[in-house]
Amino acid sequence: MRDAYTPDDPSFLAFQGGPAFDRTEREQRWHRLIDTARSRGVTVRRARVVSLPASDYIRFEHAVTDSMNIAAGESVRWLPRRQTSDLALPGNDFWLFDDRVIRFHHFAGDGSIVEDELCEDPDIIRSCRRAFEAVWARATDHAEFKLS
Numbered sequence: 001m002r003d004a005y006t007p008d009d010p011s012f013l014a015f016q017g018g019p020a021f022d023r024t025e026r027e028q029r030w031h032r033l034i035d036t037a038r039s040r041g042v043t044v045r046r047a048r049v050v051s052l053p054a055s056d057y058i059r060f061e062h063a064v065t066d067s068m069n070i071a072a073g074e075s076v077r078w079l080p081r082r083q084t085s086d087l088a089l090p091g092n093d094f095w096l097f098d099d100r101v102i103r104f105h106h107f108a109g110d111g112s113i114v115e116d117e118l119c120e121d122p123d124i125i126r127s128c129r130r131a132f133e134a135v136w137a138r139a140t141d142h143a144e145f146k147l148s
Helices: 010-015 024-039 056-070 122-138
Strands: 045-050 075-080 093-097 101-107 113-119
Touching: 010 056, 024 056, 045 056, 045 122, 056 075, 075 122, 093 122, 101 122
Parallel strands: 045 075
Antiparallel strands: 093 101, 101 113
């Protein structure tokens, strides 16, 4: 839901022309994590709400989605922020686990991670699930989504 994350991420800095960074180990860890979840029958979906024209960080995310997320077994869709004005969206990024637990991610204005918060409130979970499903239904699959 943000246009910038972790400004000191070495992979992002390399993407911007900074020092080289080998993402292999990071991607392998992520692939193992997603593989473990999928082996239990879990479906992993990621919806990204983005501003267009895209920020440098969103361009980076788009560029690494195939190797990081799709190759791991995630389904990824993108939705331009302009198409969300009539949706009630939570104010924070979140992960929803098995319709039982939400992990909210709190960030500073520059995208630096502040903290994560776990929530098991059924009303909040229902609200976030509805928001996610509304975004998912409107969003475009990664393979077809163009940033320009």
